[in-house]
Amino acid sequence: MLEVKNLHVQVDDKEILKGMNITVAPGEVHSIMGPNGSGKSTLAQVLAGKETYEVTEGEITFQGKDLLDLEPEERACEGIFLAFQYPVEIPGVANTYLLREALNAKREYREEKPLKHVEFGKLARDKMKALGIDENLLKRSVNAGFSGGEKKRNEIFQMQILEPTLAVLDETDSGLDIDALKIVANGVNSMRDSGRSFIVITHYQRLLNYIVPDFVHVMVDGKIVKSGGKELAQELEEKGYADF
Amino acid sequence: MAIIFDGTRESYVEGLSEFLGSGQEDTPGWVADLRREAISGFGELGFPTLSDEEWRFTNLEALRRGSFSIAEDGISDVSKKTVNSYGFSGLDCLRLVFVNGRFASSLSDAGDAGEGIVVKALSEAIREDGDLVKGHLAKYADYEKDAFISLNTSYFEDGVFVYVPDRTVLEKPVHVLHVSTDEGRPLFINPRNLIIIGQSSDAKVIEHYVSLSQSVYFSNVVTEVVCGEDANLEHYRLEFESRKAFNFSTLRVNQQKNSNITSHSILYGGAIVRNNVHPVLAGEGCNSDIYGLFMSEGRQHMDNFMRVEHASPHCDSRQFYNGVLDGRSKGVFHGRILVHEGAEKTDAKQTNRNLLLSDTAQIDTKPQLEIYNDDVKCTHGATIGQMDEEALFYLCSRGVSMRKAKIIMLRAFTNETLEHMSIDSVKETLENTVMKWFEQRLGNGDGS
Numbered sequence: 218m219l220e221v222k223n224l225h226v227q228v229d230d231k232e233i234l235k236g237m238n239i240t241v242a243p244g245e246v247h248s249i250m251g252p253n254g255s256g257k258s259t260l261a262q263v264l265a266g267k268e269t270y271e272v273t274e275g276e277i278t279f280q281g282k283d284l285l286d287l288e289p290e291e292r293a294c295e296g297i298f299l300a301f302q303y304p305v306e307i308p309g310v311a312n313t314y315l316l317r318e319a320l321n322a323k324r325e326y327r328e329e330k331p332l333k334h335v336e337f338g339k340l341a342r343d344k345m346k347a348l349g350i351d352e353n354l355l356k357r358s359v360n361a362g363f364s365g366g367e368k369k370r371n372e373i374f375q376m377q378i379l380e381p382t383l384a385v386l387d388e389t390d391s392g393l394d395i396d397a398l399k400i401v402a403n404g405v406n407s408m409r410d411s412g413r414s415f416i417v418i419t420h421y422q423r424l425l426n427y428i429v430p431d432f433v434h435v436m437v438d439g440k441i442v443k444s445g446g447k448e449l450a451q452e453l454e455e456k457g458y459a460d461f
Numbered sequence: 462m463a464i465i466f467d468g469t470r471e472s473y474v475e476g477l478s479e480f481l482g483s484g485q486e487d488t489p490g491w492v493a494d495l496r497r498e499a500i501s502g503f504g505e506l507g508f509p510t511l512s513d514e515e516w517r518f519t520n521l522e523a524l525r526r527g528s529f530s531i532a533e534d535g536i537s538d539v540s541k542k543t544v545n546s547y548g549f550s551g552l553d554c555l556r557l558v559f560v561n562g563r564f565a566s567s568l569s570d571a572g573d574a575g576e577g578i579v580v581k582a583l584s585e586a587i588r589e590d591g592d593l594v595k596g597h598l599a600k601y602a603d604y605e606k607d608a609f610i611s612l613n614t615s616y617f618e619d620g621v622f623v624y625v626p627d628r629t630v631l632e633k634p635v636h637v638l639h640v641s642t643d644e645g646r647p648l649f650i651n652p653r654n655l656i657i658i659g660q661s662s663d664a665k666v667i668e669h670y671v672s673l674s675q676s677v678y679f680s681n682v683v684t685e686v687v688c689g690e691d692a693n694l695e696h697y698r699l700e701f702e703s704r705k706a707f708n709f710s711t712l713r714v715n716q717q718k719n720s721n722i723t724s725h726s727i728l729y730g731g732a733i734v735r736n737n738v739h740p741v742l743a744g745e746g747c748n749s750d751i752y753g754l755f756m757s758e759g760r761q762h763m764d765n766f767m768r769v770e771h772a773s774p775h776c777d778s779r780q781f782y783n784g785v786l787d788g789r790s791k792g793v794f795h796g797r798i799l800v801h802e803g804a805e806k807t808d809a810k811q812t813n814r815n816l817l818l819s820d821t822a823q824i825d826t827k828p829q830l831e832i833y834n835d836d837v838k839c840t841h842g843a844t845i846g847q848m849d850e851e852a853l854f855y856l857c858s859r860g861v862s863m864r865k866a867k868i869i870m871l872r873a874f875t876n877e878t879l880e881h882m883s884i885d886s887v888k889e890t891l892e893n894t895v896m897k898w899f900e901q902r903l904g905n906g907d908g909s
Contacts, residue, residue, distance in 0.1 A: 293860035305855040309873025319859035
């Protein structure tokens with residue numbers, strides 16, 4: 218599904234990713250762990266298409282297409298979703314408005330009929346109920362004045378509505394209490410199936426108790442330095458990143 | 462014979478006697494006296510220059526170089542259909558239409574405003590309700606200190622007169638449509654409006670300025686409002702003048718005890734525009750909410766000059782102005798809050814946010830607090846920025862196109878002011894206008 222080969226990325230002439238490789242097959246959950254500044258979030262932003270990151274070498278193929286050729290909105294319509302580490306506050310734009318526009322943009326891309334207000338409202342309420350999110354969130358402006366936990370839950374809610382093929386979760390667990398963490402994990406687990414993949418970027422092993430990954434990768438200084446199964450996360454929790 | 466104003470101070474001063482002699486013969490002596498007194502004010506003042514502190518960001522050289530004349534008698538050929546196209550869909554309102562400053566009764570429908578309520582042309586009110594008008598006209602807008610108010614008071618032709626007696630609700634909004642047409646030469650138009658709201662009464666007035674051509678003219682508006690004790694007024698000023706017009710306007714409000722005003726200014730047209738909003742919170746416990754949205758492009762220049770005067774205790778005021786500037790246009794926000802000595806417990810807040818769509822657009826924003834009392838709460842803030850790249854990326858990452866993302870962001874920005882309008886059909890009409898303006902700004906491509 219996703220193949221990242223020898224990816225080099227720089228920001229302001231500083232190289233952040235230095236030959237990154239990762240292959241994700243349909244249905245797999247990959248976790249990328251690593252110390253601060255190792256390039257985890259850069260990878261997430263590059264996958265979503267952030268322009269300020271310059272790809273100097275390497276390639277990214279997503280479902281057979283050259284991802285680097287696509288605009289951020291095309292990537293989203295192709296099925297990529299990024300749950301932001303720091304979701305952006307957009308005062309004056311209602312959550313429900315953004316989500317309906319986004320979902321219908323995706324449907325239009327796939328040459329499907331747009332959803333009507335009523336249909337969308339029902340879909341949104343069903344998903345919210347399942348996630349245990351207050352319905353008022355729909356009317357509120359996107360992330361504006363949300364607590365840290367609310368913002369992260371909102372990302373997961375958006376993911377549920379947009380039903381991506383590949384979801385990248387960038388430190389969605391940071392700053393969450395255990396209840397919120399369970400909601401996030403539940404949101405991810407309920408969507409796991411043989412056609413959908415996840416890349417879960419995290420600093421801590423805690424989230425992986427609830428979202429059990431198929432593979433764990435250790436990222437240090439812009440590269441994957443070690444890969445293994447879920448037990449690698451436990452090992453990292455005990456020993457830290459000092460050995461790398 | 463048209464009176465020609467060639468841009469010099471003398472031509473405006475000397476033109477008055479000719480003006481008074483042509484078509485003004487039947488106006489009462491007190492009005493003629495007022496006009497003479499006012500023009501002597503202009504004789505002293507002349508047009509402001511960049512060295513005047515209140516005009517340091519707005520250059521009036523082009524106005525001084527221009528030559529203008531008062532419109533001839535007789536109403537230009539403006540059809541009812543044209544007038545209707547400036548209406549607000551589904552809005553049941555009273556409508557008064559003025560063409561080049563003159564009242565067009567055949568295009569107006571003041572209908573039945575209600576028991577005791579007067580909604581008519583000011584020229585008629587001067588003849589028919591002389592004492593009422595005399596007690597208020599030019600009592601608030603100071604023609605000795607402001608050149609444009611002097612000129613208007615000297616040369617005003619007509620405008621709306623609204624009188625709502627005590628404990629009365631004017632149910633229908635009053636739509637005052639000022640239309641300018643191309644007369645083949647640049648006109649000097651002086652609309653004058655007077656709105657008097659009695660104790661515990663309510664009214665909504667929409668002043669709407671449009672142009673049927675893209676011609677040059679000098680439009681100089683003065684509106685005086687008296688908002689009685691415990692009264693409520695919602696006032697709209699929608700400025701859609703020609704892109705070549707000079708437009709100056711003053712809204713001067715006198716607020717009595719416990720009264721509320723909400724003012725909305727939309728600036729859209731004009732080459733050089735100056736929007737003065739000056740409420741005086743004269744009685745205790747008043748509230749003033751002042752909203753504005755200005756949109757400029759090309760070489761348009763839009764200057765907003767706020768002067769919120771707290772003269773009594775326990776009054777609240779809010780100023781909230783947003784500007785969107787494109788091309789090589791310039792904007793000015795000059796917001797002064799003046800708190801008098803006796804005005805303790807004043808709560809005054811001022812916010813001006815600006816969005817620059819091009820590298821060449823420019824905004825000067827100048828908050829100014831002048832406070833003569835220790836027991837007050839006054840805050841001000843201004844922001845100037847480009848469209849938030851992080852927010853645009855966030856929207857695009859959800860599948861929305863860059864063009865759509867920009868429209869969403871702009872809409873959110875402009876709605877911060879539009880959402881406070883209580884007349885839905887006016888709000889929706891403006892939202893559509895704003896959206897069309899944005900779409901033109903973004904072009905037909907992807908807007909990135």
